[in-house]
Amino acid sequence: MTQELExxxxxxSFCFETRKFADLRILLLDMEPxxxxxxxxxxxNEKEQxxxxxxxxxxxxxxxxxxxxxxxxxxxxxxxxxxxxxxxIDDMYLDDTVDVIEEMPANVVKRILQNSTPEDRKQINELLxxxxxxxxxxxxxxxxxxxxxxxxxxxxxxxxxxxxxKETIYTCYVVDxxxxxxxxxxxxxxxxxxxxxxxxxxxxxxAITVETLEDKEQVALKFSKYDFLALPVIDREGCLVGIVTVxxxxxxxxxxxxxxxxxxxxxxxxxxxxLKQSVFSTWKARVPWLILLLITSTFTSLILASxxxxxxxxxxxxxxxxxxLMGTAGNAGGQxxxxxxxxxxxxxxxxxxxxxxxxxxxxxxxxxxxxxxxxCFAKIMLLDNLYSTIALNEAFVIxxxxxISLIMAKLVGCILPLFAKKIRLDPAVVASPLMTTIxxxxxxxxxxxxxxAIL
Amino acid sequence: MTQELExxxxxxSFCFETRKFADLRILLLDMEPxxxxxxxxxxxNEKEQxxxxxxxxxxxxxxxxxxxxxxxxxxxxxxxxxxxxxxxIDDMYLDDTVDVIEEMPANVVKRILQNSTPEDRKQINELLxxxxxxxxxxxxxxxxxxxxxxxxxxxxxxxxxxxxxKETIYTCYVVDxxxxxxxxxxxxxxxxxxxxxxxxxxxxxxAITVETLEDKEQVALKFSKYDFLALPVIDREGCLVGIVTVxxxxxxxxxxxxxxxxxxxxxxxxxxxxLKQSVFSTWKARVPWLILLLITSTFTSLILASxxxxxxxxxxxxxxxxxxLMGTAGNAGGQxxxxxxxxxxxxxxxxxxxxxxxxxxxxxxxxxxxxxxxxCFAKIMLLDNLYSTIALNEAFVIxxxxxISLIMAKLVGCILPLFAKKIRLDPAVVASPLMTTIxxxxxxxxxxxxxxAIL
Numbered sequence: 001m002t003q004e005l006e007x008x009x010x011x012x013s014f015c016f017e018t019r020k021f022a023d024l025r026i027l028l029l030d031m032e033p034x035x036x037x038x039x040x041x042x043x044x045n046e047k048e049q050x051x052x053x054x055x056x057x058x059x060x061x062x063x064x065x066x067x068x069x070x071x072x073x074x075x076x077x078x079x080x081x082x083x084x085x086x087x088x089i090d091d092m093y094l095d096d097t098v099d100v101i102e103e104m105p106a107n108v109v110k111r112i113l114q115n116s117t118p119e120d121r122k123q124i125n126e127l128l129x130x131x132x133x134x135x136x137x138x139x140x141x142x143x144x145x146x147x148x149x150x151x152x153x154x155x156x157x158x159x160x161x162x163x164x165x166k167e168t169i170y171t172c173y174v175v176d177x178x179x180x181x182x183x184x185x186x187x188x189x190x191x192x193x194x195x196x197x198x199x200x201x202x203x204x205x206x207a208i209t210v211e212t213l214e215d216k217e218q219v220a221l222k223f224s225k226y227d228f229l230a231l232p233v234i235d236r237e238g239c240l241v242g243i244v245t246v247x248x249x250x251x252x253x254x255x256x257x258x259x260x261x262x263x264x265x266x267x268x269x270x271x272x273x274x275l276k277q278s279v280f281s282t283w284k285a286r287v288p289w290l291i292l293l294l295i296t297s298t299f300t301s302l303i304l305a306s307x308x309x310x311x312x313x314x315x316x317x318x319x320x321x322x323x324x325l326m327g328t329a330g331n332a333g334g335q336x337x338x339x340x341x342x343x344x345x346x347x348x349x350x351x352x353x354x355x356x357x358x359x360x361x362x363x364x365x366x367x368x369x370x371x372x373x374x375x376c377f378a379k380i381m382l383l384d385n386l387y388s389t390i391a392l393n394e395a396f397v398i399x400x401x402x403x404i405s406l407i408m409a410k411l412v413g414c415i416l417p418l419f420a421k422k423i424r425l426d427p428a429v430v431a432s433p434l435m436t437t438i439x440x441x442x443x444x445x446x447x448x449x450x451x452x453a454i455l
Numbered sequence: 456m457t458q459e460l461e462x463x464x465x466x467x468s469f470c471f472e473t474r475k476f477a478d479l480r481i482l483l484l485d486m487e488p489x490x491x492x493x494x495x496x497x498x499x500n501e502k503e504q505x506x507x508x509x510x511x512x513x514x515x516x517x518x519x520x521x522x523x524x525x526x527x528x529x530x531x532x533x534x535x536x537x538x539x540x541x542x543x544i545d546d547m548y549l550d551d552t553v554d555v556i557e558e559m560p561a562n563v564v565k566r567i568l569q570n571s572t573p574e575d576r577k578q579i580n581e582l583l584x585x586x587x588x589x590x591x592x593x594x595x596x597x598x599x600x601x602x603x604x605x606x607x608x609x610x611x612x613x614x615x616x617x618x619x620x621k622e623t624i625y626t627c628y629v630v631d632x633x634x635x636x637x638x639x640x641x642x643x644x645x646x647x648x649x650x651x652x653x654x655x656x657x658x659x660x661x662a663i664t665v666e667t668l669e670d671k672e673q674v675a676l677k678f679s680k681y682d683f684l685a686l687p688v689i690d691r692e693g694c695l696v697g698i699v700t701v702x703x704x705x706x707x708x709x710x711x712x713x714x715x716x717x718x719x720x721x722x723x724x725x726x727x728x729x730l731k732q733s734v735f736s737t738w739k740a741r742v743p744w745l746i747l748l749l750i751t752s753t754f755t756s757l758i759l760a761s762x763x764x765x766x767x768x769x770x771x772x773x774x775x776x777x778x779x780l781m782g783t784a785g786n787a788g789g790q791x792x793x794x795x796x797x798x799x800x801x802x803x804x805x806x807x808x809x810x811x812x813x814x815x816x817x818x819x820x821x822x823x824x825x826x827x828x829x830x831c832f833a834k835i836m837l838l839d840n841l842y843s844t845i846a847l848n849e850a851f852v853i854x855x856x857x858x859i860s861l862i863m864a865k866l867v868g869c870i871l872p873l874f875a876k877k878i879r880l881d882p883a884v885v886a887s888p889l890m891t892t893i894x895x896x897x898x899x900x901x902x903x904x905x906x907x908a909i910l
Contacts (some may be wrong), residue, residue: 030661159646163643187624188624206485219702246684247682250704264793273798274804282730282819283822287823289790290790290827294831297778300778301779308775320760323759324755324779327752335744335745338720339729342716343730346713349730360734363734364734364741371738372746381647
């Protein structure tokens with residue numbers, strides 16, 4: 001939090017506590033809704049939150065409501081009178097209302113729907129039917145559309161008349177009589193055109209579109225690739241049913257990155273901010289993978305136990321290097337799998353690139369394997385010999401295994417996510433925690449086999 | 456790549472190969488610059504690329520140039536005549552020109568500057584002086600500004616006159632005579648106002664701003680928090696020096712997430728797309744951490760070697776569980792450190808939350824420790840006893856160590872990133888790969904100590 005914001009929060013607290021509500025309103029009018037929401041969440045108790053919300057200037061209330069977290073939204077809705085609820089909902093954009101509804105229990109949803117206009121209710125119900133991660137689920141139906149034969153002048157009139165309730169006015173859409181999308185026109189182009197020109201003359205008739213059922217991650221990637229402010233969403237018949245705006249795309253990009261990071265770290269995705277998660281929900285998100293990985297580690301114990309006696313006869317020294325070898329293989333495999341998972345997520349590579357990727361990883365891992373093998377040998381002779389006596393041939397075997405298992409780990413690390421993607425599994429889930437188990441087991445087998453063969 | 460785009464690429468290839476350049480131009484006019492860039496990179500050789508670029512419709516050339524990758528940009532610039540270079544540069548936004556310049560060798564930079572207008576050259580030089588990750592480095596100086604006493608009507612006139620060269624016209628800025636920012640006004644507000652109203656009447660005088668030296672990651676977070684299309688950048692005197700637009704913020708968000716993911720996986724950040732990196736640069740990005748982690752693993756070998764003889768007397772069985780224990784501790788610590796690193800990156804928590812975070816992690820890790828400990832005991836008795844003979848007290852020690860080292864790992868995993876942030880080191884670098892080493896060593900010490908004490 002910036003210092004400026006802290007000072008502001010103190011002033012608000014002071015006005016609120018001393019009941020200087022007129023001053024408070026003036027202060028609040030200068031603030032961003034997201035900051036007011038933050039203030040309410042962090043500085044007020046439940047009773048104060050409701051009171052504070054009622055003091056908010058009317059024009060801010062719904063903007064703040066959209067920004068506060070789900071738990072508080074639910075508390076407020078339950079405390080609202082029908083009139084208050086209706087006022088907030090009427091002022092919210094439809095996609096935001098849908099976001100709120102998706103997080104609420106059934107009785108609260110019912111109240112929200114009862115207090116919406118029949119027209120809104122119909123659209124909300126349509127939006128609610130789109131699958132969770134689809135373009136439809138993040139779009140809004142409040143956009144501005146023209147027919148191709150509209151003049152620039154009357155288009156501006158329409159914007160002035162209806163624009164205040166639309167999520168964006170800067171990109172407008174051109175549809176034919178059957179509501180099929182025929183073009184996109186920006187306010188910039190309209191401002192730079194003659195007032196008596198037709199929309200058809202200035203519109204771009206080859207708009208990039210998304211389909212209602214397209215994955216929202218793909219939609220977000222289109223924003224990052226093409227630098228749009230909004231993208232039109234069309235149904236199978238080519239009819240314009242909604243738009244996705246860039247602010248929603250930004251949220252999707254942030255959320256998807258967080259989700260992928262969680263999955264790579266063997267945590268089940270959890271949408272709530274860290275400090276708002278209950279101990280139980282954090283437990284629930286973390287324990288499954290830990291248990292699964294614990295159980296799969298039976299393989300490594302099994303391998304070690306079965307080779308132990310044979311290896312013990314040769315040298316107890318070798319066992320001290322097991323963690324180092326498994327660690328190096330795990331790190332090397334992780335480097336590759338995480339790189340590939342991210343490259344898949346941002347659309348840099350696809351399954352068809354598998355041979356390019358494998359060739360590249362093979363070359364890279366040969367170079368890295370050689371480097372790390374040589375340094376491993378030097379480390380053993382110079383460092384580990386200080387506290388233990390390691391024969392030259394033992395050091396050689398350990399370094400050789402280090403190189404080989406590193407190369408193996410990198411190949412597993414690049415193949416797994418690509419195949420996961422191919423069979424429509426989530427690369428981040430399949431490839432990252434699971435890879436460790438496979439790589440660990442393989443590294444151990446390589447170690448034991450080579451040790452037995454050479455020593 | 457979508458099927459639609461593949462079809463388009465085939466048609467372009469056909470027109471280009473059969474030299475139907477008029478048809479080709481018509482096709483290209485319907486395409487997005489980013490897609491044309493992709494086509495040039497993936498389907499043409501060096502000679503064809505230059506030829507293709509020269510065929511591009513004039514109005515598309517600079518837009519496509521911005522989208523193609525650095526290597527190709529350099530090749531093209533070197534092949535351009537001065538006139539061609541000047542035409543491309545004149546059409547580019549200044550922040551894009553600066554991005555290009557930053558990646559080019561000195562002689563190419565010199566040519567670019569020679570072919571810019573004196574006014575542009577001055578601004579480019581100013582932009583080049585901002586530190587790499589600052590707001591200044593991603594801003595553009597091409598914005599629209601008014602004085603507060605401008606009428607809406609003359610403001611629109613100014614937009615019509617100058618807007619075509621500005622990166623955004625939808626958010627305009629209001630400055631006083633000393634160029635100090637006094638307000639922000641959106642085209643939406645201007646459209647909805649009376650034409651004879653003054654800018655001062657419709658502007659928002661409490662604009663959120665960023666400073667030139669602010670970290671670009673912080674700037675991107677402001678976009679995701681406040682849903683802006685552009686943010687004004689001011690210097691220390693409060694003067695407006697540039698703006699950052701949302702498309703650049705989207706790129707920063709993507710890049711920063713990729714960077715953090717790379718760092719967590721012990722890879723040095725590399726800005727180039729995966730397939731464009733040379734084998735050498737991939738080697739260079741991966742080898743340092745692998746070597747560092749290899750050398751620090753000397754500790755685990757040292758610990759194992761020093762306890763080995765004592766433990767061997769008790770039971771060789773215990774050694775078979777070392778990978779499982781270290782793996783569980785590593786996974787558990789990774790879950791926490793990665794969660795905390797991400798929460799820090801998206802601004803959910805700060806250092807001052809350290810006690811809240813530690814308390815939470817303690818509670819969570821106690822719950823997880825208990826769960827995993829019990830399951831570990833069951834697994835040993837049911838699964839591992841199938842291939843090995845493990846005494847009840849040995850199983851107890853292993854499960855106990857599993858729980859304790861898991862709790863320890865989670866606490867290390869939450870403290871390390873927070874302290875890294877506090878002393879202004881990068882949490883992702885310090886906390887993720889380094890944590891493994893610390894946790895591995897601690898887990899081993901706990902294991903050996905408890906085994907010796909109980910068995």
